[in-house]
Amino acid sequence: MFGQIFAALVSGIATGMPLFIVASGLTLIYGVMRVLNFAHGAFFMIGAFLFYNVLGGVTGSISLLIVGLLIAALSVGAIGAVSEVAVFRRLYARDHTTTLLASYALLLTLDGLVQQIWGVSPRSQTQLPAFAGSFQILGVRVATYDVVLIGVGAVLAIGLTLLLQRTSFGQTTRAVAHDQTMARALGLHARGVQLAVFALGAALAGLAGGLISPLLSIDPSLAPTFVVQSFAIVIVGGLGSMGGALIAALLIGLLDSFAVTFFPGFAGFSLYIAVTLVLLLRPQGIFGAAFASREA
Amino acid sequence: MKKLWIPITGVVLLTLSGCSAGSSTGSSADSTITIGMIAPTQGAYAEIGKNITDGFQVAIDEVNANGGVAGGKQLAMATKDEGSSPQTATQAARDFTSNGVNLLGGLFSSADCAGVDPVVEQSPAILVTASCASDTLTGGISGTSPFKRTFGVAVRDQANAQALAEVMAQKFPNVTNYDAFGFDYSWGHETWQTYRDGLTAADVAVQVNSEQFVPLSASDFHSQVAAISGGLTGPVASRGIFLATFGAGTSGFLKQAQAYDLPSQVALIANSGEYYNVARSLNGQAPDVWNSYDYNWAAFNTTMNTQFVTDYGKIANGAKPVGWTYQGYLIGLSYAAAINKAGSGDPEAVRTALEGVSFDAPSGSLTMGAASHQLSVPSVISHTVGDSTSSDGVKVIETQVVPYSGK
Amino acid sequence: MTTQLEQRGQNLATGKTTSAKARWRIPATLEVAAVWIVVGVIGPGLFTGSTLFLATTALIFVLFAMSTNVLLGWTGITSFGQAAFFGAGAYTVGLLAPIALPPLIQLFVGAAVGAILAMIFSLVANRVTGVEFAMLTLVFGESISLLLYRIPALGGESGLPGIPRGAIFGTSLFSDKTFWWYAIAITGVLAIVIRRLRGSTFGASLTAVRDNPLRASALGINVKLSRIVAFTVAGLLAGVAGALYAQLQGIASPDIMSWTVSGEVIIMCLIGGMHTYWGPAIGAVIFTVANWALSNSTSSPELYFGLGLLVIVLVLPEGLLGLVPMISKRMTRRQKVLS
Known part of the structure; x- marks a missing residue:
């Protein structure tokens, strides 16, 4: 029994951390611009495809892996920047339904584009030998790559929090999130901040795509895979709160893994039950508003 | 607003008539x-x-x-x-x-x-x-x-699963501890049921460790793989995994299973449903899998x-x-x-x-x-493993044709 | 744009239109009836073979889009779960198929199931609004669609096939032409009901809730109750549309409960324009036809569909029907210049 609980605990964290990595960019964008971006899934998918293209399916060394991740993140960041200028910038003043739909339209467009560029055959990214395989702790088998992902997720969470709380960029960003007009009146370059935040959020999706690609079949059906879960994490975590998103992702991962281990019949429902309970009992999300907002 | 319905009706009818106009391309020249x-x-x-x-x-x-x-x-x-x-x-x-x-x-x-x-x-x-x-x-x-x-x-789906059960009962009579992973709809459940019944009918004392069923559209099977990995019992030679999946379901599961070294901890991975395209997409890294479907190019x-x-x-x-x-x-x-x-x-x-x-x-x-x-059409049982030296990354180790039962 | 909307809402809320309403009420109903009769009569002559079937599909989506717009355009509620109510109607018909009830009774039961489901949901979810509410509807819709796989009687991936169309007043609905007339009658009646609702005090109160919940509340409108009623009405109409759809297709399948369908019906409202009566209808027709035409003419319909949608969202915030006032304004201006 203890073994099973410990195993479920480990696998829950290992399930949740990739979710956080995917959702972190979405949280950032939502926190500053109040945009829930369906196209985030497409950004993720393009990251996976680009990573595959750079490495040709085989991961030779850690340095190559890092190059691949950088290229995936930077290129997707650039796509994010372009879509901010071309689409989202024009919609910040509009209601959230319009923005949601614009992002859905962007998802369709990018999805179609990916099919045009990469075709319809599924691809597979081979794991770096150093990260392949597993080891045992206290009788529980743990995948090496899960530990890598947990590490990356932790670094991202801390890094992003520091970026937002301790740097001047973070200060400006929070000011813009709080009150755009006021920020502009104070001489802050609101547009530039929005562009930078959107590009950073998209780059995080690209990075996630590259990081998680060795565990998935890379094909055009990948785009919607994490979208619903990521939305749930952003909402459950609370408006743009990085810590909230991390806790929400881990919570969802843990619920899923405990459900799978002990109540298989509930497996698919655990996410929905969690979201419903949090929204009904604490509509502002676990952590409430990280960026106090003018009007939610 | 008052006179709006006239242009609207026009638009509706024009849009719809556009499609009826374009669709009358006859096809049958006599030859x-x-x-x-x-x-x-x-x-x-x-x-x-x-x-x-x-x-x-x-x-x-x-x-x-x-x-x-x-x-x-x-x-x-x-x-x-x-x-x-x-x-x-x-x-x-x-x-x-x-x-x-x-x-x-x-x-x-x-x-x-x-x-x-x-x-x-x-x-x-x-x-x-x-x-x-x-x-x-x-x-x-x-x-x-x-x-x-x-x-x-x-x-028939059931015929493929049945054929696989017969051959596996023959080749792996000692594999009795099964974990099942499948798509959460009738095909997945019935395929697994048929396979299990087939083994039982062939005097294999099947014990089911766990059954994990996932939605057709899912691709993250972390929890399921971890649960199977954590729940393995008995000697390695008695363990088997049955996959009632195809396409991205199979490849996602296998990739995540490999991260847990699952293939090396079981004696048999059996799968009913099209698999060769999955094996091929795994860049020569596909694990050893026994599959049953309608065809394998090396079978005939x-x-x-x-x-x-x-x-x-x-x-x-x-x-x-x-x-x-x-x-x-x-x-x-x-x-x-x-x-x-x-x-x-x-x-x-x-x-x-x-x-x-x-x-x-x-x-x-x-x-x-x-x-x-x-x-x-007969069922084809094929035993394959990834092989990066072969042209499509798959080595066909063995095939066996199970004739159409004609029930 | 917002000021324009507010103005319109204000007019409705303050009853500035009441004098006009007395004059307009009957023509508005007639207008809807006339469109349905014209389309109904011309339809079978204009559309032959499979295009009549496509037109019937479009007609059902017109009703579905109109039902969704009660929330989206009238009340300002975004729901990503309308497919659940549409699907509930369809699956009700699928489950009732063995008893061979008359088609109209099936529609009533489908409507009731859609309405009850929607009412229960909105009673529970009423605590939150905005994006959080949208998220809850998404979660609700996905949970319901997951149930299709967990309850064996609902058929899982294969759905409930083999639904007969039945007969109405002794006439079999088997042929596509009779089914067209049946669909025209049902959707036409409901379209008139929706038109009347829109012009009623209930419609005005929803608009007031949309534009400014605080002010609406100050005016004595029960905001929560209005939202619940709007949600129930939308669920009821979506249930009818889903039931009709199952009768047309002969199958209730899980794909109609997916969140993408909920997204698509919102897109229909948006394409046509959600702040006009006719917008969702136009949007549904264009969506259905474009989807069909693109999937048969290009290898990546998603790309063109997505691009088209982006253009509409960016350039025409009020949808295609937003073009009408824009053009007429430009024309009157030109007339003034000419005179």
Whole structure:
């Protein structure tokens, strides 16, 4: 029994951390611009495809892996920047339904584009030998790559929090999130901040795509895979709160893994039950508003 | 606002009439017979759709090169998107019959067939389906097809699982501790049930450790893999994993299982459903898997099979045909044989001719059951492992053909 | 744009239109009836073969889009779960198929199931609004669609096939032409009901809730109750549309419950324009036809569909019908210049 609980605990964290990595960019964008971006899934998918293209399916060394991740993140960041200028910038003043739909339209467009560029055959990214395989702790088998992902997720969470709380960029960003007009009146370059935040959020999706690609079949059906879960994490975590998103992702991962281990019949429902309970009992999300907002 | 309805009616009617105007392209010049293929051309199953239509294309190219059908007529293919719902699939079937194309083929999803079969039943068309092999759609078990105008070339799902159980009971009588992982719908549950019952019938004392079922659209199986990995019991030689999945489900599971070294901790991974395309996509890293489906290119040592593999390789960059390609190919061969027998492409004549028609195929002679409307295709058990030195990254270690049981 | 909307809402809320309403009420109903009769009569002549079937599909989506717009356009509620109510109607018909009830009774039961489901949901979810509410609807819709796989009687991936169309007043609905007339009658009656609702005080109160919940509340409108009623009405109409859809298709399948369908019906409202009566209808027709035409003419319909949608969202915030006032304004300006 203890073994099973410990195993479920480990696998829950290992399930949740990739979710956080995917959702972190979405949280950032939502926190500053109040945009829930369906196209985030497409950004993720393009990251996976680009990573595959750079490495040709085989991961030779850690340095190559890092190059691949950088290229995936930077290129997707650039796509994010372009879509901010071309689409989202024009919609910040509009209601959230319009923005949601614009992002859905962007998802369709990018999805179609990916099919045009990469075709319809599924691809597979081979794991770096150093990260392949597993080891045992206290009788529980743990995948090496899960530990890598947990590490990356932790670094991202801390890094992003520091970026937002301790740097001047973070200060400006929070000011813009709080009150755009006021920020502009104070001489802050609101547009530039929005562009930078959107590009950073998209780059995080690209990075996630590259990081998680060795565990998935890379094909055009990948785009919607994490979208619903990521939305749930952003909402459950609370408006743009990085810590909230991390806790929400881990919570969802843990619920899923405990459900799978002990109540298989509930497996698919655990996410929905969690979201419903949090929204009904604490509509502002676990952590409430990280960026106090003018009007939610 | 008041007078708005006039322009609106205009717009509605114009938009709709635009589509009726564009759709009256007749097809049948006297020297060609067109068969309308419905298969997914976009989205998650687009590759499967391409396999089906490519297989069909190879068949009609071969037939045409050998002088055509019914006294020198050529076969031609038209395609429409099956989409991702019965609605798009039935619309495609209706569009074909409206345009005078009444010989139909294809369809990948059983749900789509469940929608299309009754529509075809009320139309002048006939349909030969590709991979709709659930028992409610075919006459495989009762012996009589529920639909007079629909035929099938795929091995029944249950027959494939049953064949796999028989062979695995023989080869791995000591594997009794099973974990099952499958798609959470009737196909997944029934396939696993059939396999389990098949093992039990063959005197294997099956013990089920866990059953994990996931939605068709899922691709993250972390929790399931971890739960299976954490719950393994007994000696390695007694452990088996059964996969009732295909496509991204199988490849996602295997990749995540490899991260947990799961394949090396079990004696057997068995899978019922198309697998070769998955093995191929894994870059030579596919684990050792026993699979049961309608076809493996290495299973048949016949000239016709060699011809099929070569001809398909020409249009597919040297790739090997998979089960879905084979189904498309068999649709082409079935139609060619039936049209020859009927002497024309008249749907009613072809329908009658299809009942009981026999023809040569890569696996030997096949017969379309006169009442079951089911082609007598054998199941192929194949044992494969990833091999980065081979051209498509897969080494076929062993194959075994289990004949059509004809129930 | 917002000021324009507010103005319109204000007019409705303050009853500035009441004098006009007395004059307009009957013509508005007639207008809807006339469109349905014209389309109904011309339809079978204009559309032959499979296009009549496509037109019937479009007609059902017109009703579905109109029902969704009660939330989206009238009340300002975004729901990503409308497919659940549409699907509930369809599955009700699928489950009732063995008893062979008359088609109209099936529609009533489908409507009731859609309405009850929607009412229960909105009673529970009423605590939150905005994006959080949208998220709850998404979660609700996905949970319901997951149930299709967990309850064996609902058929899982294969759905409930083999639904007969039945007969109405002794006439079989089997042929596509009779079914067209049946669908025209049902959707026409409901379209008139929706038109009347829109012009009623209930419609005005929803608009007031949309534009400014605080002010609406100050005016004595029970905001929560209005939202619940709007949600129930939308669920009821979506249930009818779903039931009709199952009768047309002969199958209730799980794909109609997916969140993408909920997204698509919102897109229909948006394409046509959600702040006009006719917008959702136009949007549904264009969406259905474009989807059908693109999937048969290009290898990547998603790309063109997505691009088209982006253009509409960016350039025409009020949808295609937003073009009408824009053009007429430009024309009057030109007339003034000419005179």
